[in-house]
Amino acid sequence: MTEMKYAQAVNTALSDAMTADPTVILLGEDIAAAGGSFKATRGLLDAFGAMRVRDTPISEASIASLAVGAAMTGVKPVVEIMFMDFITLAMDALVNQAAKARFMFGGRSSVPMVLRTPHGGGLNAGPQHSQCLEAWLAHIPGLKVVCPSTPGDAYGLLRTAIADPDPVIFIEHKAMYGRKGSVDTSASIPIGQAHIARAGRDVTLVTYGATVHLCLKAADQLTHEGIDVEVIDLRSIQPWDQQTVLASLQRTHRLVIAHEAVQAFGVGAEIAAWAADTAFDELDAPVLRVAAPFMPVPFARSLEAQYAINTDRLCDAVRRSVA
Amino acid sequence: MGVEIDTAKLLSLYRIIRTIRTVENSLTKLFADGEVPGFIHLSVGQEAIAAGVCAALSDQDTLATTHRGHGHVLARGLSLEHFFKEVMGKAGGVCGGRGGSMHVADMDIGILGANGIVGAGIPIAMGSAVAHQVRQTGGIAVAFFGDGAMAEGVLHETMNMAALWKLPLLLVCENNGWSEFSPTSQQFAAALQDIAAAFKIRYTKVDGNDVAAVIDAAEANIAELRLGNGPAVLECITQRVRGHYEGDPQKYRAADELASLSSDDPVTRTEALLHQHGIDAKEIEQIGAEIDALTQTAISAARADTEPTYEAAQRDVYTVAASRTL
Numbered sequence: 001m002t003e004m005k006y007a008q009a010v011n012t013a014l015s016d017a018m019t020a021d022p023t024v025i026l027l028g029e030d031i032a033a034a035g036g037s038f039k040a041t042r043g044l045l046d047a048f049g050a051m052r053v054r055d056t057p058i059s060e061a062s063i064a065s066l067a068v069g070a071a072m073t074g075v076k077p078v079v080e081i082m083f084m085d086f087i088t089l090a091m092d093a094l095v096n097q098a099a100k101a102r103f104m105f106g107g108r109s110s111v112p113m114v115l116r117t118p119h120g121g122g123l124n125a126g127p128q129h130s131q132c133l134e135a136w137l138a139h140i141p142g143l144k145v146v147c148p149s150t151p152g153d154a155y156g157l158l159r160t161a162i163a164d165p166d167p168v169i170f171i172e173h174k175a176m177y178g179r180k181g182s183v184d185t186s187a188s189i190p191i192g193q194a195h196i197a198r199a200g201r202d203v204t205l206v207t208y209g210a211t212v213h214l215c216l217k218a219a220d221q222l223t224h225e226g227i228d229v230e231v232i233d234l235r236s237i238q239p240w241d242q243q244t245v246l247a248s249l250q251r252t253h254r255l256v257i258a259h260e261a262v263q264a265f266g267v268g269a270e271i272a273a274w275a276a277d278t279a280f281d282e283l284d285a286p287v288l289r290v291a292a293p294f295m296p297v298p299f300a301r302s303l304e305a306q307y308a309i310n311t312d313r314l315c316d317a318v319r320r321s322v323a
Numbered sequence: 324m325g326v327e328i329d330t331a332k333l334l335s336l337y338r339i340i341r342t343i344r345t346v347e348n349s350l351t352k353l354f355a356d357g358e359v360p361g362f363i364h365l366s367v368g369q370e371a372i373a374a375g376v377c378a379a380l381s382d383q384d385t386l387a388t389t390h391r392g393h394g395h396v397l398a399r400g401l402s403l404e405h406f407f408k409e410v411m412g413k414a415g416g417v418c419g420g421r422g423g424s425m426h427v428a429d430m431d432i433g434i435l436g437a438n439g440i441v442g443a444g445i446p447i448a449m450g451s452a453v454a455h456q457v458r459q460t461g462g463i464a465v466a467f468f469g470d471g472a473m474a475e476g477v478l479h480e481t482m483n484m485a486a487l488w489k490l491p492l493l494l495v496c497e498n499n500g501w502s503e504f505s506p507t508s509q510q511f512a513a514a515l516q517d518i519a520a521a522f523k524i525r526y527t528k529v530d531g532n533d534v535a536a537v538i539d540a541a542e543a544n545i546a547e548l549r550l551g552n553g554p555a556v557l558e559c560i561t562q563r564v565r566g567h568y569e570g571d572p573q574k575y576r577a578a579d580e581l582a583s584l585s586s587d588d589p590v591t592r593t594e595a596l597l598h599q600h601g602i603d604a605k606e607i608e609q610i611g612a613e614i615d616a617l618t619q620t621a622i623s624a625a626r627a628d629t630e631p632t633y634e635a636a637q638r639d640v641y642t643v644a645a646s647r648t649l
Contacts, residue, residue: 025457051457057487062446062480069450069464072435073385075457077450096440097447105428105436106419107639141640165642192645239645246649278649 001184007177009151010040010116013158014078016185018048021076024162025052027063028080028116037082038118038177060086064093064115068167071113072101076162083129084119084171087137098167099142110165114158118174119147120210120260121297124304125174130297132209132261137169138238138270144191145238147171149212151181153235156189164191173210194241196248200230203318204248206271207258208234211309215258218314227322237267245271246279253284254321258314263291288317328535330600332378336534337593338610339374343394344590345614346403347565349622350393350410354569358626359410363424364391368532368564371589372497373398375537376465376557379545383462385433385451387444391497392437395467396427399434403621413628420631421639433462442468442475445494449481452492452554463491463548471502473511479518482554486522489553493544494524496556497531499563504575519556531559532589535596562587 035042121130257268373394409416428436448466519526
């Protein structure tokens with residue numbers, strides 16, 4: 001176990017994967033000489049050289065497509081897209097190419113690529129540098145989507161993602177790079193396996209990414225009111241761990257889903273619909289969601305503070321669930 | 324006077340050209356009869372480019388092609404049986420009947436796929452070139468694209484990156500003058516030659532219906548690529564005889580343009596070259612008959628093949644499936 005920051009955990013996972021497998025290469029804007037916008041790739045150019053750690057031009061569409069072609073030709077590319085908002089430019093590569101290649105080519109190929117990208121607000125970065133667009137990608141058969149909340153999970157899931165034969169979107173949070181945690185570099189974390197971040201009896205609170213920490217804070221506050229919240233960190237969004245959530249509902253019979261992304265048509269909508277279908281008999285209360293309103297992420301501090309979900313909104317939802 | 328070419332090589336190129344033509348002519352009928360579902364886009368009139376470029380490749384090389392890609396995959400060596408089964412949506416197709424005409428791929432022979440998105444194969448081929456460079460395979464990657472794709476941003480991004488990184492990438496433009504239903508002259512303001520020059524990329528233009536010229540230019544460019552001297556653009560001027568898609572009535576094309584196409588046909592032009600090399604009409608007729616028979620055998624096998632199974636399709640969404648879903 002080593003204590004390290006989230007960005008360092010990403011960096012260590014990349015470095016360890018590159019040491020273990022000479023076909024792993026890194027591509028992205030300013031990732032080599034500059035070490036990445038959030039310094040997640042610092043030092044890797046010196047360690048592995050310019051053939052394997054490549055600064056790309058500002059050409060998101062072609063960087064992502066390049067990864068598809070390289071992955072089909074025996075290389076394992078890890079692409080960094082500087083802000084998740086910029087994946088709009090890479091959607092053909094992800095949706096039409098990477099996601100479909102295995103299926104469309106009769107199972108005779110695979111696309112072992114990883115696309116790392118930070119989502120999320122809280123830095124007053126404005127409408128085009130703050131979005132959480134994971135639901136778009138989780139909607140596409142063929143893509144896997146993970147969103148780790150701790151340095152330990154970031155390390156473990158990134159190693160798993162790089163080793164995975166399918167295309168994996170690895171979502172980081174730009175406000176979390178400085179967050180510290182313990183990392184066990186020998187622990188393997190499978191894609192699709194949730195983690196119970198806090199065990200509780202009364203309400204199941206399902207979340208992922210940086211929102212896990214907000215949910216844990218809300219759960220702590222609610223203990224003073226005698227409400228015992230179970231917080232499930234999904235870690236993987238596609239596929240997501242239905243078994244762990246169902247087992248939790250069989251204990252709590254109440255479900256609240258929380259995420260930073262826009263509520264409408266989001267990850268929470270999918271989980272809520274699944275619960276209505278699969279776990280209807282377990283539920284003693286309506287399923288509630290706590291997520292962003294249907295508007296772009298605003299810039300001004302006061303506006304973004306009002307827009308973002310917070311512990312008050314989480315506590316309100318949990319109280320309504322147990323009322 | 325054309326480019327010098329060895330008789331045996333010319334004969335083998337003719338077989339490929341004639342095979343592509345025979346296959347696509349049979350597709351016209353199969354499509355009209357409802358035996359080929361979906362959309363198909365024929366490369367009739369452009370076969371010499373596929374034949375010439377693919378004949379210049381080695382085993383380790385890779386290529387990405389387009390929606391009009393039958394010629395490239397056949398020239399690269401995909402078997403007729405696997406091809407027909409795929410475009411007819413049968414279980415034994417090279418892609419198990421999942422992709423069809425627009426998505427024929429075969430990693431075993433370096434075909435990274437035809438593509439339903441115009442221009443999308445270009446950066447995929449670039450990625451393959453990066454892999455060749457990283458793995459030091461000695462291989463090169465080819466991106467086939469049409470002149471309509473010149474307007475796609477990824478071509479320009481790819482030329483930039485390929486030039487910066489000196490990638491072993493051959494960009495082959497099959498310029499037939501048409502961007503789907505519009506003349507490319509009305510769709511694209513620049514010339515490929517000028518764009519290549521802007522990125523300092525080696526550029527060659529050939530008569531794409533002269534197979535000897537195509538293979539000569541392809542071999543010269545590929546030799547340079549293997550030396551690590553960076554990417555090259557090969558623009559092949561050709562003609563699209565059929566519509567954008569099969570069944571397209573082509574009312575947007577002038578009658579005299581359509582009537583003039585036969586004078587530049589790569590099949591008859593290659594036959595004329597064969598005559599100059601002393602191959603008589605009887606021998607050519609015999610080659611044609613052999614190819615007809617092989618094509619009919621493959622079509623019969625495809626007709627007899629089973630429908631794909633839904634369960635097998637479901638299995639291939641992922642290589643490693645979800646384990647904790649219900």
